[in-house]
Amino acid sequence: xxxxxxxxxxxxxxxxxxxxxxxxxxxxxxxxxxxxxxxxxxxxxxxxxxxxxxxxxxxxxxxxxxxxxxxxxxxxxxxxxxxxxxxxxxxxxxxxxxxxxxxx
Numbered sequence: 001x002x003x004x005x006x007x008x009x010x011x012x013x014x015x016x017x018x019x020x021x022x023x024x025x026x027x028x029x030x031x032x033x034x035x036x037x038x039x040x041x042x043x044x045x046x047x048x049x050x051x052x053x054x055x056x057x058x059x060x061x062x063x064x065x066x067x068x069x070x071x072x073x074x075x076x077x078x079x080x081x082x083x084x085x086x087x088x089x090x091x092x093x094x095x096x097x098x099x100x101x102x103x104x
Contacts, residue, residue, distance in 0.1 A: 006063050006099035007070030009038075014057040017089040025085035032082065036073040039063045067098045 015021045033040075042061035049056060064070040073079055074096065086092065 004066060005101045006065065007067035008064070008097050008099060009060075009062045009070055009074065010095045010097065011060045011062075012056050012058070012093040013060065014091045015089060016091060020085060021089035025082065025089055028082040028085060029079070032073070032076070032078045033062070035078060036069060036076070037065060038073060063099075067096070070096055 039062065040060065041063050042059060045058050047056050047059045062070075064073060
């Protein structure tokens with residue numbers, strides 16, 4: 001068990017240009033995620049909203065070894081070089097958060 005918390009990026013997306021998103025953004029972002037040892041925990045095109053009045057089309061939940069590593073990924077030149085493909089192909093709410101340090 002680790003004694004430090006993980007870092008996470010959570011995204012709510014509505015893909016507006018599937019061709020651009022899946023043929024240009026995804027192939028470019030995958031190697032960057034691999035470089036930063038990111039792990040996809042959830043990627044769903046059918047999230048079920050149990051409470052609230054939001055309509056969420058797609059969610060992605062990615063884990064990094066630490067909050068600093070998640071921040072490093074997001075602000076890296078590698079990611080910034082491909083982020084425009086996402087901006088042009090999807091509407092996104094993106095969140096960065098710290099995990100909870102395990103107590104046992």
